Amino acid sequence: xxxxxxxxxxxxxxxxxxxxxxxxxxxxxxxxxxxxxxxxxxxxxxxxxxxxxxxxxxxxxxxxxxxxxxxxxxxxxxxxxxxxxxxxxxxxxxxxxxxxxxxxxxxxxxxxxxxxxxxxxxxxxxxxxxxxxxxxxxxxxxxxxxxxxxxxxxxxxxxxxxxxxxxxxxxxxxxx
Numbered sequence: 001x002x003x004x005x006x007x008x009x010x011x012x013x014x015x016x017x018x019x020x021x022x023x024x025x026x027x028x029x030x031x032x033x034x035x036x037x038x039x040x041x042x043x044x045x046x047x048x049x050x051x052x053x054x055x056x057x058x059x060x061x062x063x064x065x066x067x068x069x070x071x072x073x074x075x076x077x078x079x080x081x082x083x084x085x086x087x088x089x090x091x092x093x094x095x096x097x098x099x100x101x102x103x104x105x106x107x108x109x110x111x112x113x114x115x116x117x118x119x120x121x122x123x124x125x126x127x128x129x130x131x132x133x134x135x136x137x138x139x140x141x142x143x144x145x146x147x148x149x150x151x152x153x154x155x156x157x158x159x160x161x162x163x164x165x166x167x168x169x170x171x172x173x174x175x176x
Contacts, residue, residue, distance in 0.1 A: 002032060002033060002034045002074060003031065003032045003033050003074075003075075003173075003176075004033050004034075004074045004075035004076065004077060004098060004176075005033065005034045005035070005036065005069045005072075005074055005075070005076050005077070006024070006025070006028045006033050006034070006035045006036070006076075006077045006078075006079060006173075007035075007036045007037075007038065007062070007065060007066055007069060007076065007077070007078050007079070007088075008021040008024050008025055008028075008035060008036070008037050008079045008080060008084070009021070009037075009038060009040065009062060009078070009079070009080030009081070009083075009084030009085070009087055009088050010037065010038075010040065010080070010081060010084050011080070011081040011082035011083050011084050011085075011104075012044050012053060012082060012083040013044060014081070014084075015039065015041050016037035016038065016039045016041075017037075018081070019159075019162055020081050020103060020158060020162055020165060021037050021079075021080070021081065021084070022037075023162050023163070023165065023166040024079055024101070024165070024166055024169045025037060026166070027166040027167070027169050027170040027173075028077075028169065028170070028173055030170070031170060031173050031174065033077070033173060036065065036069070038061060038062060038065050040053070040058050040061065040084075043057045043058045043061065044058075044083075053083070055083070055086075055087070055109055055110065055112050056112070058083070058087050059087045059090055059091060059112075062078075062087050062088065062091045063091050063094055063095060066078065066091055066095040066097070067095055070095055070096050075098035075099075075176070076095070076096065076097055076098060077097070077098050077099045077100070077101065077172075077173065077176070078091060078092055078095075078097050078099075078100055078101070079100065079101030079102070079103075079169065080101075080102065080103065081103040081104060081158070082103070082104050082105070082106060082132075082133075082156065083106065083109070084103075085102035085103055085104065085105035085106070086105055086106050086109050086112075086115060088100060088101075088102065089102055089105060089115055089116065089117035090112070090113065090115070090116065090117075092117050092118035092120060093116060093117065093118055097118050097120050098120060098121075098176060099120050099121040099122065099123075099172055099173075099176055100117055100118070100120055100121070100122040100123070101122075101123050101125075101168075101169050101172055102117075102122065102123070102124045102125070103124075103125045103126075103158060103165060104125070104126055104127060104130055104132075104133055104138075104156055104158060105124065105126075105133070105138065105141075106132070106133050107133065107137050107138065107141055115141060117145065119145070121148075121172065121175065121176065122142075122145055122147040122148065123147065123148040123149075123150070123168055123169070123171075123172045124138060124141075124142045124147050124148065124149045124150070125149075125150045125152065125158065125161075125164075125165050125168055126138045126139075126142075126149070126150070126151055126152070127151070127152050127153075127154040127155050127156060127158055128151055128152065128153055128154070129153070129154065129155050130155060130156045131155055131156055132156045133156065135151060139151070148168075148172070150164070150165075150168050152164060152165075
C-alpha cells in the first residue's frame with residue numbers, strides 16, 4: 001500500500017527523465033510512495049513573453065494531474081526544479097498538498113504571480129552560486145515560511161549535489 005503520491009516537475013528545457021527528478025522519484029519509491037513525472041517539454045517549446053515556455057499552460061497541466069491524484073485519495077506531495085518548483089508551489093494554493101519540495105525556485109516568473117505556496121511542510125534546496133536566482137532572495141522567502149532550507153555549493157542545475165538533494169527529499173517524506 002502506498003504512503004501517498006509524489007508529483008515531480010522537471011525544470012525548463014529539461015524533461016521527465018532528468019537526473020534530479022529521477023533521483024527524487026527513486027528516493028520516494030524506496031519509502032513506499034508512488035511517483036509521477038509529468039512531461040512539460042511540449043509546453044516548454046512554446047515561446048511567450050516570459051521566454052520560458054507556456055507557464056500558464058504548464059501550471060494548468062500540473063493542476064489537472066494533481067487534482068486527479070487527490071481524487072484517487074491519499075496525500076499528494078508536489079516537488080520540482082526551477083520552473084517545476086515554481087508551478088508546484090503555485091499549484092499547492094489550489095490543490096490539497098501534503099508537502100512541497102522546491103529546488104532552486106524562481107521567485108518571479110514574468111507576468112505570473114510572485115512565488116507563493118500553501119502553508120504546508122516545505123523543503124527548499126538552493127545553490128549559493130545560482131546564476132539565475134539569487135540565494136539571498138530564496139533565503140528570505142524560505143525564512144518567511146519557516147521552511148527547511150538546504151544551501152549547497154553549486155550552481156542553478158545542482159549537478160554536483162543530486163544525491164544530497166534526493167536525501168533531503170527522503171527526509172521530508174519520512175517526516176510526514
